[in-house]
Amino acid sequence: MILVTGGAGFIGGNFVLDWLNQSNEAIINLDKLTYAGNLDTLISLKDDPRHRFIRGDIGDRELIGRLLVEFKPRAVVNFAAESHVDRSIHGPSEFIQTNIVGTFNLLEAVRDYWNGLPAREREAFRFLHVSTDEVYGTLEPTDHPFSETTAYRPNSPYSASKAASDHLVRAWHHTYGLPVLTTNCSNNYGPYHFPEKLIPLVILNALAEKPLPIYGDGQQIRDWLFVKDHCSALRRILEAGTTGETYNVGGWNEKANLDVVRAICALLDELKPRADGRPYAEQITFVTDRPGHDRRYAIDARKLERELGWKPADTFETGLRKTVMWYLANARWVQNVTSGAYLDWVQIQYGEQS
Template sequence: MGERDTRILVTGGAGFIGSAVCRHLVAGGAARVVNVDKLTYAGNLHSLHMIEGQANYVHYRADIGDERRMLDIMCREKIDAVMHLAAESHVDRSIEGPDVFIETNVVGTVRLLNAALAYWSGLGPQARERFRFHHVSTDEVFGDLPFDGSVFTEEMAYAPSSPYAASKAASDHLVRAWGRTYGLPILLSNCSNNFGPYHFPEKLIPLVTINAIEEKPLPVYGSGQNVRDWLHVEDHARALELVVLHARPGESYNIGARAERSNLAVVQGICDCLDARRPRGQGRSYRDLITFVPDRPGHDRRYAIDPSKIEQELGWKPRSGFDEGLSMTVDWYLANRWWWEPIRRRSSSGTRLGERQLRPA
């Protein structure tokens, strides 16, 4: 599928990764971006303020679980591709209340697939050939890895640990089933942990950064030795554009940056950035604020992705190294209190985020 005048529907486009995708595609200018987001707690239109009013961007406040509404939007906007990013994504929330994860990530995906299938089936031959349904998923579907240098590949069996990961694994299987059973031209991608600007403040890097700015405890689960592969969200957005525009239907891609860090090392890196930028008084380090908290149930030891396939087939590589990206991210949170302070104020009034002030991602 070529880029010229492509009309892309992005579900969850007001979320962290979705908003990065919208900003990236709109800035590129070749695509019309149709953002569908029902604006739950993690959806934030302020993350899209720089593209509001652009001729190639529109937002619909709608639920992916509303099949008729999704079909109506696809028909009205003459959609060429769906990039499905709408999902409940926080592991702690899935442990405490799994039902909403099943409703959104599984049932919602089925209803979106049904709408896409009905829309695609009614297209003419050229438009049918052009259409893609790209499902964006997580490396957590693969379970965890030992500390032995092994990596997730596209061929690995699924072994999810948390209700969140299980719901995403189910949605991956459903997307593949709609491709094989009904012929819908589908694509899948599974990414490692993302980080960068506009990240909802209950996730590890923004939570620790903002807590440090406010001189509050910096929570780390267990001993902090759990390892993740970290991918800058803007690098991920570039990868997703390549997949939806250039990959062959039926393919799946693992997207990671080969940037493994323990959770403790990430938190210490944030502290070191802040020590350099806004030192605390009396020679104290932000590392003194690190607070170890009881580990969460079923906490995966290690994630690591082999991105060789997307590198070789689509020519993608990350542009930001982890240390550089972390430094830029800390700088962004220092410079953009206008974005995160209202969220923190809401948290202090008894919202769910407030209950998680000492809960890392």
Template sequence: MNILVTGGAGFIGSAVCRYLIAETQHRVVNLDKLTYAANLETLSSIAGDTRYCFVQADIADSAKVAELLRMHDIDTVMHLAAESHVDRSIDGPGEFIQTNIVGTYRLLEAARGYWAGLAGEKRERFRFHHISTDEVFGTLGFDDGLFNETTPYAPSSPYSASKAASDHLVMAWHHTYGLPVVLSNCSNNYGPFHFPEKLIPLMILNALEGLPLPVYGTGENVRDWLYVDDHARALVLVATKGELGRSYNIGGRNERTNLTVVETICDVLDRIQPLNSGTSRRDLITFVSDRPGHDMRYAIDATRIETELGWRAHETFETGLEKTIRWYLENEAWWRPIRASKYSGERLGQRKAS
């Protein structure tokens, strides 16, 4: 098939592009605006492949998207383009509204116009896969079980609210216009090429450089962690074999408190690259004021994708985290320029209402 991946130069999108080229026979068109967290170096391993091409464009440019759909005879859209950092959404929600809501609307309209002009088997084969987050469901208490596909939406942050809105738009375009869609909501991803402002890469790199390891609040907030390559496999399954009009929750079944995550990173680094002083990197952990509206717990019930599509996460948190840490140790040439230029390390998400 011919697959259009939006946001394919981002963390998850690039993993999807690499997986599609390495493990399938599909052709990939990567559409990305190349905002601050995008990096074409994440795609260097496939850049020369004849089944892959990159186009710099904005999903909100309906005319350009419609042109690409026709020019490349697209069979499936995998929509990953989004502003995704919660702290940044607190400081500047406007970009999240523009990309995640308005951009998704315009992409849907371009896809609907293209699909309406298809006929026969080509029309039957077309799909629009919207990739979202478990944060749309809000927060769970420690005794509240797991998020499933029928959990009511209750977003807490500008980011999660914008993603919830985009989820609703996608399902509305299916129910109202018949657009053939599938939707997926994932837990927290981690792995190689993760932008350094996110929790796991930030802690790895700060620990390597002997900098403080800032943990919000008391570190008791819980997240379910999903290795990015496991997620990429799941997304391709949903896009190609998922039942139209349905959503699929994708999680690693790896719940950990934030403090446990940071302590585990310290312990792994201390084992494979000990400090000359012989001290533990746990000594660098510093508790800082909590993020406004910080959800306590996310946890995904992945039963539907496991039973219906046969997907299973290959990595445990321990194996995936060690792979990730070793990747950052071996790829300073990738992350060092980002730390030096695009990302200054300042704390985000503390802006108060005017």
């Protein structure tokens, strides 16, 4: 079996569902269930004996140690993190605590466990740390995409805390020999995405006839990765990646935020037209840009393709259509996740325009 941390969040939850759809290997799923952790995502696993959910914090070294000894996983996949840039600007302390201190405590618990394994199991064990392309900073329009050797230049409290966690993982490999793998992914999108992020926010605001808020001029460029493609990459890296190595995971889909929003509007015009027949794009509203907003991210994922034979299966167009259709078909999940706390956050972040 494997231990997954943060497995009730967006990417972690998709990974758990995808893993159990592809394999009979059991999962111990540890999640703190903060605002973005949602057990509704895992409701289909309610009676599945291959999945055991435990509520807990990666910073709780004693709990992690007990779980490792009890369940004896062959791998740990670490998704657990505070991950929203805007929230990190308003309140960085939780990001420092979870992403840095939490990762340290998790690594120490895993190191103790790994040191006690028989030689064959020690050799086979893996610690997969899931990180972000934001640790690399920002790119100019003509710069080459981020590679695994790009220098770290984080520009937000979130990306700085993730960069620190990456450095800890690297150090635990080089100092203690812990068999780690690190991935740095581009912007994910897809089913079960918490609706404070751009794509689900735009879908839900559009359907609610609310403004579609776009920061600044909307020309910030991101490389978009369909979450199920990310899950397949992680499975492949866990299976065959070289310990101590970093693998960038990207979708080869650089898009400006404004173009993403317009594409969503066009899909909604087709799949669920407004009652008045007018285009959803009329709801687009430009809002004040956030502090330190990075202009462009782009991932060079050729190492992953060259060494492990992985490349994304979905284009941005096919992945976005699947995403919009999922949100249209899953109103109950949306209603349950958009609690009062979430609505308060949107009001703080975007003001009355949202």
